[in-house]
Amino acid sequence: MKGLLILSAVLLAVFAKEDFSGHQVLRISAADKAQVEEVKKLEDLDHLQLDFWQGPASPSNPIDVRVPFHSVQSVKSFLEFNKINYKIMIDDVQLLLNNEQQQMLADQSKVRSTDIFRYDTYHTLTEIYDFMDLLVAENPNLVSKIQIGKSFEGRPLNVLKFSTGGNNRPAIWIDTGIHSREWVTQASGVWFAKKITEDYGHDETLTAILNSMDIFLEIVTNPDGFAYTHSTNRLWRKTRSIIPGSTCVGVDPNRNWDAAFGAAGASSNPCSETYHGKFPNSEVEVKSIVDFVKSHGNIKAFISIHSYSQLLLYPYGYTTTRAANQQELDELAKAAVTNLASLYGTKYKYGSIITTIYQASGSTIDWTYDSGIRYSYTFELRDTGRYGFLLPAKEIIPTAQETWLALMTIMDYALKHPY
Amino acid sequence: MLARRRPAGPGPTALLLVALLAAEARASWLIRRPLSPSGPELRQAARAALHFFNYRAASPSTVRVLKEVLNGTALIREEGENIKVAFSIESYRTENSQLGTCSALVGFKDHKSRPTVNISCTPLLDQKERKKEDYKLYKQIKQLETPPFETTIPGKLGDMDPSLQPLWELAMIGNSFLMWEKTTSTSSYYYVQQITNIKKWIRPDDFIILHYRLLLHEFRTQEIISCHLHLVWHPEKPSKTQYHCQDSGTQENGSGNSEGSGFL
Numbered sequence: 305m306k307g308l309l310i311l312s313a314v315l316l317a318v319f320a321k322e323d324f325s326g327h328q329v330l331r332i333s334a335a336d337k338a339q340v341e342e343v344k345k346l347e348d349l350d351h352l353q354l355d356f357w358q359g360p361a362s363p364s365n366p367i368d369v370r371v372p373f374h375s376v377q378s379v380k381s382f383l384e385f386n387k388i389n390y391k392i393m394i395d396d397v398q399l400l401l402n403n404e405q406q407q408m409l410a411d412q413s414k415v416r417s418t419d420i421f422r423y424d425t426y427h428t429l430t431e432i433y434d435f436m437d438l439l440v441a442e443n444p445n446l447v448s449k450i451q452i453g454k455s456f457e458g459r460p461l462n463v464l465k466f467s468t469g470g471n472n473r474p475a476i477w478i479d480t481g482i483h484s485r486e487w488v489t490q491a492s493g494v495w496f497a498k499k500i501t502e503d504y505g506h507d508e509t510l511t512a513i514l515n516s517m518d519i520f521l522e523i524v525t526n527p528d529g530f531a532y533t534h535s536t537n538r539l540w541r542k543t544r545s546i547i548p549g550s551t552c553v554g555v556d557p558n559r560n561w562d563a564a565f566g567a568a569g570a571s572s573n574p575c576s577e578t579y580h581g582k583f584p585n586s587e588v589e590v591k592s593i594v595d596f597v598k599s600h601g602n603i604k605a606f607i608s609i610h611s612y613s614q615l616l617l618y619p620y621g622y623t624t625t626r627a628a629n630q631q632e633l634d635e636l637a638k639a640a641v642t643n644l645a646s647l648y649g650t651k652y653k654y655g656s657i658i659t660t661i662y663q664a665s666g667s668t669i670d671w672t673y674d675s676g677i678r679y680s681y682t683f684e685l686r687d688t689g690r691y692g693f694l695l696p697a698k699e700i701i702p703t704a705q706e707t708w709l710a711l712m713t714i715m716d717y718a719l720k721h722p723y
Numbered sequence: 724m725l726a727r728r729r730p731a732g733p734g735p736t737a738l739l740l741v742a743l744l745a746a747e748a749r750a751s752w753l754i755r756r757p758l759s760p761s762g763p764e765l766r767q768a769a770r771a772a773l774h775f776f777n778y779r780a781a782s783p784s785t786v787r788v789l790k791e792v793l794n795g796t797a798l799i800r801e802e803g804e805n806i807k808v809a810f811s812i813e814s815y816r817t818e819n820s821q822l823g824t825c826s827a828l829v830g831f832k833d834h835k836s837r838p839t840v841n842i843s844c845t846p847l848l849d850q851k852e853r854k855k856e857d858y859k860l861y862k863q864i865k866q867l868e869t870p871p872f873e874t875t876i877p878g879k880l881g882d883m884d885p886s887l888q889p890l891w892e893l894a895m896i897g898n899s900f901l902m903w904e905k906t907t908s909t910s911s912y913y914y915v916q917q918i919t920n921i922k923k924w925i926r927p928d929d930f931i932i933l934h935y936r937l938l939l940h941e942f943r944t945q946e947i948i949s950c951h952l953h954l955v956w957h958p959e960k961p962s963k964t965q966y967h968c969q970d971s972g973t974q975e976n977g978s979g980n981s982e983g984s985g986f987l
Contacts, residue, residue: 426880487881538879539916539938539947556945577945653761662943689914690788690815692940696881 326373329394332383334363339388343367346379354379370397418442423495423704425697426487429459429531432524435494436462443501446514452522453592456545459527461592466500466519474722475518476605476715477597482557482589482668483541484529486611488685488695488703493523493609495704496711509712513719517604520596526557526589539693541577543587550574555581558610560590563670564622569663580666597672605679605718606672607711612692613661613684614652616641616710619673621657621664629678630656636717637681640710647706650686657682679718683707756797758806765795768806768838770912772827774903775840781962783892784856785847786815786899787823803832804908814847815895821847831908838907857958863889864923864931875919893933894918897954900964901937911943930957939968 334340343360346352346369355370371379383390415421418438427435440447446466453461467473480493500519503510513519524530528544542554552575559570562584566572570580585591597603618633627633637654644652657664661684669680686695686703695703758765769792777786795808806829814821823845830839848856867886870876876891877883883891895915902913920936932955939948950968 533879538875539940541945571944577947691877691881692914692916694877694879694881694916696877696883699881 324370324397325399326376327370327394327397328373328376328392329357329368329370329397330379330383330390331393332360332367332369333389333391334360334367335389336363339363339386340367342382342386342388346382352379368393370394418498418501421494421498423491423498424701426491426700427494428534429524429527432490432494433460433462436464436497436523439464439497439501446501446504447497450520452596453588455526455528456543456588457528457531459531461522461527461589462524463520463522463596464497466504466514466521468504468514470516470518472600472602473516473518474602474604474718475520475600476513476607476718477520477522477603478607478609478711479522479525479593480609481523481530482525482608483610484526484533485539485541485693486685487533487693488611488700489609490524490530491697491700492685492704492707493521495701496708497521497523499704499708509716513715517715517719519715520603522593525593528589529554542579543589545581545587547574547579547582552579555579555587557587557590558608558668559664559666560584560587561594561666561668561671563667563674564665567622567665569622569658569665569667578664584666594671597675597677603672603677604723605681605714606669606677607681607683607714608668609683609685609707611685612687612689612695614650614686614688615660615684616644616652616654617657617660617669617682617684618654619656619670619680621661621667621670624656624658627656627673633679633681636679636714639717640681640713643713644706644710647709648702650702650706652710678723679714681714683710754799756799758795758797760792760794764797764806764908765792765808765810767906767908767910767912768795768808768827768829768831769810769825771831771838771903771906772808772825772829772840772842773810773812774899774906775838776825776827776842776844777899778896778903778964781896781956782853782857782958783860783889783896783956784816785853786892786895787812787825787844787847788815790822793824803830805830806908812844815892823847834907834909836907837904840903854959860889860892861931861958864893865925867923869923870921872920874921875917876921877917890921890923890933891918893931893956894935894937894952894954896956896962897933897935897952897964897966898937898939901939901950901952901966901968911941913948914940914942916940916947926955928957930955930960937966 332343334343340360340363346354347356347360352375353372354375357368357370358366360367418435421435436449440449446468448465450463450465451460452463455461478496481490500510504514505511526543529540529542532540532544542556544554546553556578559578559580565584566580571578573579581587585594616637618637619627641652641654644650653660657667669682673680685707686699769789773787773789790811790813793809793811795806798805798807808829809824809826812823812825825842825844827840827842870887876887898915905913915937917938918935922934924932926932934953937950937952939950941948948968950966953965955963
């Protein structure tokens with residue numbers, strides 16, 4: 305009681321504080337129940353504006369309290385008068401917050417411009433989606449963002465549209481990250497997006513392409529899988545859809561297309577990495593693209609990007625029957641990988657999926673090709689197995705740069721060979 | 724090459740007929756079949772051969788990586804197929820970017836047994852240099868503090884702390900043994916993705932013991948196989964590897980034992 309009187313006597317004027325400068329966090333060690341009761345009395349004094357992080361409960365538990373600057377002296381005097389032990393845990397809360405803020409800004413590249421975005425590191429889903437919004441904001445006359453659907457777990461499926469006008473122009477589609485663990489592909493997609501904005505109006509070939517055609521780029525084609533590779537399992541490949549009747553999760557989005565669905569070259573076992581799903585387009589990530597392609601109706605080249613193996617592949621995966629324009633596809637592939645190799649000497653092999661890599665049914669470009677998209681290709685980017693999926697970040701930019709040369713070869717060809 | 728026995732008895736025609744039949748029979752034992760350097764059979768043989776070489780050489784500083792298949796033939800015998808293959812390699816350590824070639828005879832018996840390999844490769848470093856590099860790595864590992872249990876090499880961003888690189892290279896010896904055993908003519912092929920849960924001891928006789936978990940990528944099925952490996956190593960002394968794998972889809976367990984020579 306006496307302590308409380310002293311406390312009232314040394315009360316300072318109460319005024320609202322906007323920040324936490326001078327606030328301290330004290331850790332109080334109450335020796336017995338009586339001391340705990342004393343501290344409880346402090347809780348009742350509203351004018352002190354104490355913020356208990358760990359309230360007074362029992363003598364064995366430390367009591368943590370944030371004390372505003374104006375109450376610091378009073379509280380300390382009270383504690384000392386009552387012979388209650390305490391120590392200062394945080395000297396100045398605002399200083400701590402300032403440091404934390406600075407660190408977060410430094411680490412977490414919540415960048416304000418795509419010019420200072422780090423292209424040589426791997427990013428989270430949020431960072432990539434923020435990048436997309438920035439790019440659109442910086443290039444409103446060239447880039448727009450379309451949401452083609454929502455993933456199984458409700459994430460937006462975002463596509464960047466690069467267009468200089470026109471109405472439903474013939475278009476080129478590029479997707480990266482359909483298999484979430486293939487991180488160099490999403491990272492390259494980010495680089496491609498920036499590259500397009502840099503080169504339009506400066507590079508003759510790209511400018512010619514964009515003056516007649518549109519480019520659609522889906523950077524994170526499997527966002528649920530991608531988030532999972534960050535949070536839980538770096539080597540996750542499939543979607544994250546729940547499979548009724550199974551404890552296993554996810555469908556291989558590159559076996560879920562309506563092209564020889566379920567035939568040899570995919571698995572009917574839900575726990576398998578190449579599980580095709582219960583029916584074609586069961587995966588919303590796949591269906592959204594199918595719906596988009598069908599309703600657009602004017603896509604002339606479709607390129608789906610994977611890693612790793614250093615291959616450029618054309619249809620088919622489900623059959624050894626040659627594609628109708630196989631020779632043309634083969635010659636174009638040869639030209640593309642030659643241009644790719646010109647930069648750093650990176651060697652790519654090329655050919656049909658089934659003869660070059662393995663038999664695969666229900667795969668993306670078999671469907672797009674059979675739907676009439678003549679120039680359908682799949683890339684497998686770096687490397688050939690030294691690091692595989694866990695490609696060191698320093699290889700992102702060289703990979704993106706050389707792959708871009710191959711993409712340009714295909715896009716330029718599509719421009720010059722309308723159909 | 725084809726020995727001809729002269730049967731005693733019947734007349735010249737019969738003799739000729741029997742001789743022809745005998746020759747026919749011999750010819751079906753051994754058929755040479757040229758193989759395309761870009762084809763899957765030669766590539767598979769080259770992989771099996773190189774995994775074997777890397778494990779037997781047991782030299783972490785000179786682990787080799789397959790570069791190009793040059794040429795080869797298949798020799799089909801009754802017991803199975805032998806593949807003769809020549810291929811180029813480069814050093815795993817990219818800083819050195821050394822090149823070399825190997826030629827091997829790989830015997831594939833059936834899809835269960837590990838292939839038999841006879842191989843010789845051009846040296847990447849001279850004997851003295853290699854010994855020096857392996858001992859350097861040996862010392863680095865001895866002095867290294869065991870990384871925390873959850874540490875993965877590489878990290879999820881593909882980053883590899885230079886201080887942990889020697890562990891990665893040493894693990895390649897054990898990984899190569901495992902991959903050699905698993906690579907048959909009809910099987911998939913394998914690539915190492917990550918190692919983790921690393922434990923390291925030094926035995927009283929100065930051998931390093933490395934115990935770790937390996938995540939292996941099986942290419943044809945795209946599955947990730949989790950294995951535990953136990954590697955016992957000393958530069959220039961026989962090494963030993965034991966492993967135990969959990970094949971994710973099939974729930975199969977595989978294990979193996981080895982004696983590496985370190986003297987290749």
